[in-house]
Amino acid sequence: MRALVFTGPEKAEVQDVPEPVAAEGQVVVEVGRAGVCGTDVELFTGEMSYLHTGQASYPLRPGHEWSGTVIATGPGVDPSWHGRRVTGDTMIGCGDCRRCLAGRHHICASQRELGIQDGLPGALAEQVTVPVRQLLPLPYAVDDELGALVEPGGNALRCVEAALLSPGERLLVIGTGAIGRLVAMFARARGAEVHLLGEAPRPDLPHAWTRDTLPDLPWDAVVDASNGPGMPALAVDLVEPGRRVVYIGLSGTPSHMDTRTMVLKDVTTVGILGASAGLAGTIDAYAQGLVDPRPLIGATISLEEVADVFRGHRPSSVGPGPKILVDPHRTI
CATH class of the missing domain: 3.90.180.10 (Medium-chain alcohol dehydrogenases, catalytic domain)
Structure with a gap:
């Protein structure tokens, strides 16, 4: 073969x-x-x-x-x-x-x-x-x-579940690659208001922003699906106090974060490795047409x-x- x-x-x-x-x-x-x-x-x-x-x-x-x-x-x-x-x-x-x-x-x-x-x-x-x-x-x-x-979708679904959002709450996804967009799809399917943050303007994506155009809104959760070494710290800076930041992206160099910000804001951070626990749910979502x-x-x-x-x-x-x-x- x-x-x-x-x-x-x-x-x-x-x-x-x-x-x-x-x-x-x-x-x-x-x-x-x-x-x-x-x-x-x-x-x-x-x-x-x-x-x-x-x-x-x-x-x-x-x-x-x-x-x-x-x-x-x-x-x-x-x-x-x-x-x-x-x-x-x-x-x-x-x-x-x-x-x-x-x-x-x-x-x-x-x-x-x-x-x-x-x-x-x-x-x-x-x-x-x-x-x-x-x-x-x-x-x-x-x-x-x-x-x-299904495999990339399973990673995205795990991110959304880890964010612990209720319908109507606001999610910021950092990164507009395949995983970031899948996170947005699954979150919207669960009733969240989703915004994306990328390096360049994306008129083809709804609620897509750059650092210069990102609106000053309260973010009930942030998912970092980027590979930028500065994004993990930015995610903690942006998220609402007492809420969650989910990390799935990995940068090529170590990221630095001031844990005092995380503690003083009472932020929970979650790392996602692999799609395993999200595979069955992703298949169901695709089969039902909830996510395309x-x-x-x-x-x-x-x-x-x-x-x-x-x-x-x-x-x-x-x-x-x-x-x-x-x-x-x-x-x-």
Whole structure:
């Protein structure tokens, strides 16, 4: 089968690799769509921290936002999974430790990430092997495109839930990328008044501001979905006293915050790692039409075109959406 392989920093190629075989407790999925994520870009450039801690190394096969159809089941797997359309949880815990048993497998000390860490080839390929316990079935209303957006949607939903907003309250989202816009979509679906703060004017987005144009309003919660090192401190400065700031964005350098501001304002801050607890809710929201992320899709490309995207080149036919999807079976 064909798969995208990172052979070194800034080096990517499509290779013919052996088709995967489902071991005990695993399935093989024919990938329908896979998403391109900022984490994939960091793995491509060599900036991803796992490459420096030894958790990941080249050659590496990326891809952790995906959907597809089960085409083979391994020993110990219920054969009824065969033929089902699915997506899956990227975060793979040991399943036996205190954290996993409490439903926090995404922070298991032995947690590994599909398409990100060594030994777990990702879904930017025609097929991918996944532990059956990581699978989530997709209903008819959630097609392959929506299925590939479940993982980023799960992150966004967790942010909204962590913000603890009531209908009619006001949310400020810092960052207008895919995660920031998904946060806005989920928050609006729950009745919040949502504003976005970005680096440049965005007339295509409702209530989108820059630092210079941001209105002086009380923000009942702030979600930082940016990668700006100064944004975590700004979020605490802007949020209403006694309310919440949710962090999901990560900057390339350490962020500095005066905790005296956080204490004196009685602000609660929450970090979000991974989509695990938000995946099922995201599938339901997509299936019911409560959230429609399709406008985020800028283009669907082939595996051969992905490297150019990682190098910062947008496809010529791309639309305004920030998200690039890949059809692994498409050829140029």
